[in-house]
Amino acid sequence: xxxxxxxxxxxxxxxxxxxxxxxxxxxxxxxxxxxxxxxxxxxxxxxxxxxxxxxxxxxxxxxxxxxxxxxxxxxxxxxxxxxxxxxxxxxxxxxxxxxxxxxxxxxxxxxxxxxxxxxxxxxxxxxxxxxxxxxxxxxxxxxxxxxxxxxxxxxxxxxxxxxxxxxxxxxxxxxxxxxxxxxxxxxxxxxxxxxxxxxxxxxxxxxxxxxxxxxxxxxxxxxxxxxxxxxxxxxxxxxxxxxxxxxxxxxxxxxxxxxxxxxxxxxxxxxxxxxxxxxxxxxxxxxxxxxxxxx
Amino acid sequence: xxxxxxxxxxxxxxxxxxxxxxxxxxxxxxxxxxxxxxxxxxxxxxxxxxxxxxxxxxxxxxxxxxxxxxxxxxxxxxxxxxxxxxxxxxxxxxxxxxxxxxxxxxxxxxxxxxxxxxxxxxxxxxxxxxxxxxxxxxxxxxxxxxxxxxxxxxxxxxxxxxxxxxxxxxxxxxxxxxxxxxxxxxxxxxxxxxxxxxxxxxxxxxxxxxxxxxxxxxxxxxxxxxxxxxxxxxxxxxxxxxxxxxxxxxxxxxxxxxxxxxxxxxxxxxxxxxxxxxxxxxxxxxxxxxxxxxxxxxxxxxxxxxxxxxxxxxxxxxxxxxxxxxxxxxxxxxxxxxxxx
Numbered sequence: 001x002x003x004x005x006x007x008x009x010x011x012x013x014x015x016x017x018x019x020x021x022x023x024x025x026x027x028x029x030x031x032x033x034x035x036x037x038x039x040x041x042x043x044x045x046x047x048x049x050x051x052x053x054x055x056x057x058x059x060x061x062x063x064x065x066x067x068x069x070x071x072x073x074x075x076x077x078x079x080x081x082x083x084x085x086x087x088x089x090x091x092x093x094x095x096x097x098x099x100x101x102x103x104x105x106x107x108x109x110x111x112x113x114x115x116x117x118x119x120x121x122x123x124x125x126x127x128x129x130x131x132x133x134x135x136x137x138x139x140x141x142x143x144x145x146x147x148x149x150x151x152x153x154x155x156x157x158x159x160x161x162x163x164x165x166x167x168x169x170x171x172x173x174x175x176x177x178x179x180x181x182x183x184x185x186x187x188x189x190x191x192x193x194x195x196x197x198x199x200x201x202x203x204x205x206x207x208x209x210x211x212x213x214x215x216x217x218x219x220x221x222x223x224x225x226x227x228x229x230x231x232x233x234x235x236x237x238x239x240x241x242x243x244x245x246x247x248x249x250x251x252x253x254x255x256x257x258x259x260x261x262x263x264x265x266x267x268x269x270x271x272x273x274x275x276x277x278x279x280x281x282x283x284x285x286x287x288x289x290x291x292x293x294x295x
Numbered sequence: 296x297x298x299x300x301x302x303x304x305x306x307x308x309x310x311x312x313x314x315x316x317x318x319x320x321x322x323x324x325x326x327x328x329x330x331x332x333x334x335x336x337x338x339x340x341x342x343x344x345x346x347x348x349x350x351x352x353x354x355x356x357x358x359x360x361x362x363x364x365x366x367x368x369x370x371x372x373x374x375x376x377x378x379x380x381x382x383x384x385x386x387x388x389x390x391x392x393x394x395x396x397x398x399x400x401x402x403x404x405x406x407x408x409x410x411x412x413x414x415x416x417x418x419x420x421x422x423x424x425x426x427x428x429x430x431x432x433x434x435x436x437x438x439x440x441x442x443x444x445x446x447x448x449x450x451x452x453x454x455x456x457x458x459x460x461x462x463x464x465x466x467x468x469x470x471x472x473x474x475x476x477x478x479x480x481x482x483x484x485x486x487x488x489x490x491x492x493x494x495x496x497x498x499x500x501x502x503x504x505x506x507x508x509x510x511x512x513x514x515x516x517x518x519x520x521x522x523x524x525x526x527x528x529x530x531x532x533x534x535x536x537x538x539x540x541x542x543x544x545x546x547x548x549x550x551x552x553x554x555x556x557x558x559x560x561x562x563x564x565x566x567x568x569x570x571x572x573x574x575x576x577x578x579x580x581x582x583x584x585x586x587x588x589x590x591x592x593x594x595x596x597x598x599x600x601x602x603x604x605x606x607x608x609x610x611x612x613x614x615x616x617x618x619x620x621x622x623x624x625x626x627x628x629x630x631x632x633x634x635x636x
Contacts, residue, residue, distance in 0.1 A: 081576025109612040119511040119581035119606030193573035
């Protein structure tokens with residue numbers, strides 16, 4: 001499979017909903033798609049990264065209204081364990097059609113839960129819409145705290161928006177201050193599990209989206225599956241998005257491809273390096289466990 | 296089938312004695328043909344010949360005609376029609392379920408496929424052996440044997456039947472967490488009623504070689520269904536289907552090779568300690584006893600609550616992730632859905 005995965009179309013898009021754009025990270029694609037799918041009855045609810053009792057720590061939640069979706073809009077640079085609620089959504093919440101958003105590894109987990117539903121009773125046919133977001137690497141909450149508070153010198157609760165782009169991690173505060181640090185310095189905080197990830201743009205999602213490749217305020221969207229295609233066509237017909245062809249925007253698809261290739265090449269090296277990290281008594285290399293080969 | 300042949304003979308003997316009580320005897324023979332015809336259904340498909348015997352049963356209803364109870368006549372007529380309805384499908388595989396020290400939750404899970412179970416039995420597999428579902432007393436030859444429950448070493452019959460199932464099946468599946476990992480029987484130390492002497496319970500792989508694991512407690516109906524469809528493709532399909540089925544079943548076979556100890560600790564040992572966890576939340580979502588919570592993006596296992604079913608680890612996308620299967624998720628799920636319609 002290509003580094004960008006299988007896709008039916010790639011588009012640069014932006015939501016037409018003003019409320020969503022006020023809250024969204026970039027083009028508001030995920031929030032708008034879920035809002036549209038809720039409205040149309042394609043999904044009964046969506047598992048999203050909701051707010052928690054600590055600033056910038058996401059907590060998975062089942063959103064069943066646009067207001068709840070808006071409360072969860074925007075990127076937080078630490079993982080929200082959305083799969084936690086995947087079975088719960090079909091049980092306690094009684095949803096027959098579940099929407100879920102996740103980073104690539106979480107979408108992989110969704111597909112594994114559907115193909116090998118070992119402990120995921122009655123989940124496989126209830127995933128109605130799986131939306132992916134691009135992810136280069138992720139941070140633990142404590143790492144994010146260290147970056148914002150120690151490196152950028154801002155209090156977590158005073159931050160209005162965090163963003164990654166153009167090689168920098170940027171923090172915008174409520175009172176208008178802007179702090180930046182080079183992305184290079186972040187690498188030591190990255191979760192180890194992210195170093196063996198071989199997916200950048202959510203290859204297995206129905207639709208995946210991220211800012212890379214499109215101008216500021218816009219997002220690059222990959223429409224991948226039959227299901228995703230139907231939802232996207234419906235959303236376009238309903239006027240949810242304004243779109244531009246990818247070959248007419250800058251920096252364009254080449255940048256997405258470049259970053260995807262960089263991530264996958266680097267991480268494939270890490271996966272390979274794990275095979276020979278140790279030493280056996282007979283002088284041959286001893287390896288760590290490789291999830292892509294066997295359990 | 297022997298009891299079926301013998302009972303009708305004994306009943307007419309009883310009836311002449313009990314003639315005065317005309318209302319009671321007809322209810323008994325009435326009830327028994329019901330049960331027998333229902334049970335004999337699974338027999339017919341593999342063997343074919345036993346069809347004759349259920350047809351012979353209306354002979355047992357003759358005594359009923361004397362008391363002339365109308366409802367019973369109607370019921371018997373319906374049963375005879377059902378017998379004629381058979382359409383044996385030649386190419387099915389045979390599946391059996393051996394019940395050892397388990398709670399029957401795994402067997403119920405099989406039935407939890409609802410109409411999907413009928414579809415499986417109509418087109419892909421004959422159920423030739425299963426406690427409560429099939430009236431076969433002795434372990435028969437079968438393509439796939441699902442073993443439910445751990446094996447009690449203090450119970451000779453369990454050990455013997457397990458060995459017999461191994462010898463008579465092409466693929467032996469540890470179906471459910473007790474068979475695969477011991478599950479809650481891992482906590483048994485004997486002293487329980489009504490078998491206080493039964494205290495040694497082991498996962499079946501301690502006694503026989505196991506080909507494939509389906510973990511979790513209970514396992515998921517959709518997973519058994521997928522494995523059954525894939526087993527059918529593996530044993531009866533064309534080359535392409537065999538290839539797909541092999542790719543699909545490989546990780547479950549590798550799980551069987553990995554060992555028979557499971558615990559929430561696996562998430563620590565084989566995922567987090569190995570630097571592979573990215574905090575997706577799957578383990579916490581899949582745990583059947585909610586022993587796992589996500590604390591600051593990583594699983595935290597309440598080990599006192601863990602029943603050692605192995606669901607968390609086998610469901611984790613970082614225990615194994617086979618791109619050759621997952622990248623085709625849309626086509627495979629479509630194929631399974633199509634096969635079940």
